[in-house]
Amino acid sequence: MNGAQALIRTLVDAGVDVCFSNPGTSEMHFVAALDDVPEMRGVLTLFEGVATGAADGYARMAGRPAATLLHLGPGLGNGLANLHNARRGGAPLVNVVGDHARSHKRLDAPLESDIDAVAGTVSGWVRRSLSPADVAGDAAEAVAMAKKAGVATLILPADVSWEDGAEPAEPLHVRPRPHAAPSLIEGIATVLTGEETVLFLGGDVLASPEGQLAAARVAAGTGVRLVAETFPARTARGAGLPDLHRLPYPPEMAMAALKGTKHLVLAGATAPVHFFAYPGMPGHPVPEDCTVHVLSQPGENGVAALEALAELAAPGAEPQVMERETPELPSGPLNPRAMAAVVGALLPEGAIVVDEALTSGAGLTELTSAGPRHDWLSLTGGAIGDGLPMALGAAVACPDRPVIGIQADGSAMYTISALWSYAREQANITTIICDNGSYAILEHELTRVGAASDGERARKLLDLTGPALDFVSIAQGMGVPASRAETAEELAEQLRHALAEPGPHLVVATLR
Structure with missing residues (x-):
């Protein structure tokens, strides 16, 4: 079995069975191996930014990684912007980037570039496979690290792909996301019934109806205000869920939304900052006299933390949720x-x-x-x-x-x-x-x-x-x-x- 066959078999066995691809010469043995591992679905895109953005969307909805297949450093460069979005959203993604054969690297061919350095700007994990015997183990680790740290990039030299001597590797165990310590939850519960407090929601909390309902129970029982991050990766929405308002994008409006807040409790989100610097304006909307508390951060189990907080701080509270309502169809010119x-x-x-x-x-x-x-x-x-x-x-x-x-x-x-x-x-x-x-x-x-x-x-x-x-x-x-x-x-x-x-x-x- 060659390296490409072992790589794809390992990815499939680890649950990665879709690959959004824009391949080139260095990746042809990976392409050929798709016929040897028919469980892997290859989706062709005409531009690398489509491949990386599609892998991002897939991961957000499937809750597990897709793979990409990109051609050398320039192909990775073309896909970089949407890998940035995937990293910011915490999407699990296995980025496979082909490279020159090991013997060809030293010749400084026209497409030679520092793939490792470029990949490092958007990846939580980067590995270069150095032999066919290593590639399957590297692939298994890439999947595990994608589930843990977001974008994982595996660099695949062409000769590692075509040479024989590789065998598939078993999937690696990935530990569940950590839970907040009971002492942390108890400490946060003490600030909820005092001064003006905002529970700032993001990540897994917004993606889950259970997380939102737990937050709404906390709000109903303590009087805290719920605010969602400005651009969540995924939000469950609709009737039967709380009416969550996002922090506005314009800095003046974001500052007004948090004005008077004394305690900002983060649940699945990081502390908000403005997208850009503006003359005469602070870099974030959090008031100077506001204390920021972390209930859960991205990568932790925010839903479980909120459910525990609701049991402690708002036992028996019923969440306020929206009744089904849709707007009337408008008429006339479009705006x-x-x-x-x-x-x-x-x-x-x-x-x-x-x-x-x-x-x-x-x-x-x-x-x-x-x-x-x-x-x-x-x-x-x-x-x-x-x-x-x-x-x-x-x-x-x-x-x-x-x-x-x-x-x-x-x-x-x-x-x-x-x-x-x-x-x-x-x-x-x-x-x-x-x-x-x-x-x-x-x-x-x-x-x-x-x-x-x-x-x-x-x-x-x-x-x-x-x-x-x-x-x-x-x-x-x-x-x-x-x-x-x-x-x-x-x-x-x-x-x-x-x-x-x-x-x-x-x-x-x-x-x-």
Whole structure:
């Protein structure tokens, strides 16, 4: 058995049976070995950023790693932005990066680069397999470390892949996520009934209905306020769950949301910071006289910690949850809120919503919050271009659930080739492109950082017209049925049709 065969067999035996791929010459023996291990599903993408973003979306929904297959340092570089998002969201992911054969490394071939250094910027674990005898054990460790530390990168030299002498390795045992100590929970319980306290939720707490309900019990029994992190990796939402408000993105609004807080208790989240520095403004929204307490941090069992806290601090308390409610279908011209109302009115049970609407998402979370149960995936690391790939990964992970991608127009172009993979896989994804013809988020940032300008040259760098992007033609050219809506009625009709018909669809919502 050669190294590639042993590697793939080991991955499959450890539960990694999907590989999002954009291979090259160095990875051809891995590609050939897919026929020897048919349990591994290979999903071809036309750009490495789609492969890494899809693996991120898959991991968020499946709760276990997918693999990627990338070509040398440049291929890893092309996938780096969405590996950054995966790292920030704590997604488990096994990143397999091919490299030159060991004998070829010293020749400084044109594609030679320092893969180890680049991989280290986004990986919690990096290993280079040095022989066929090592590769399966390295693969087993990569899966275990991905489950523990997020992105794990295994560098696979071409000759290690093609040489014989390898055997599959047994999966490694991964310890359950640690629980908070009883003394820690007791200490935090003492601050909940005193001064103004916020329970700041993220990670596994938001992904789990049980975690949210435990937090709501604490709030009902103690009077603490619940706030969710701004861009959670995955949030369970809908009727029967508490109405959680996210910490706003704009720094002024985030500071106002936490004003007066004396105790900030972190449950599955890290302490919030602003995305960027702004003149004359602190780097985070936490008041200076606020004490930050850690109930659980990412990687720990936040759900169990909250359930224990609820039993101790709020015994018998009943959580306040939302009754089922959906907005009325709007009429007339489309704007962001009308688009959000259409989505909220037609959202199907069990949907997965992938949100990269950015500035076009006004009202989107509000008008869907009390609808049918669904999951919501957010842009965790701020590197735009993750929405379309994440939807692909979510659809592969959950083929029986409808996926709805709400996608800003500018960021869609970063990874637009994901549509081709949608068509190839016949993924059940409905994409709504929010077409406002601009990088609207940067228009806001231009003012916020104090660099506002009425200059024509500055405005031109944020304008996506001249020529206008024809997403209908782009989608159809990659095999995805597409249409354009200019009114709320047209969007509702086209969204109904897309959701009723299997396979991928794209609807361009013209927002003005």
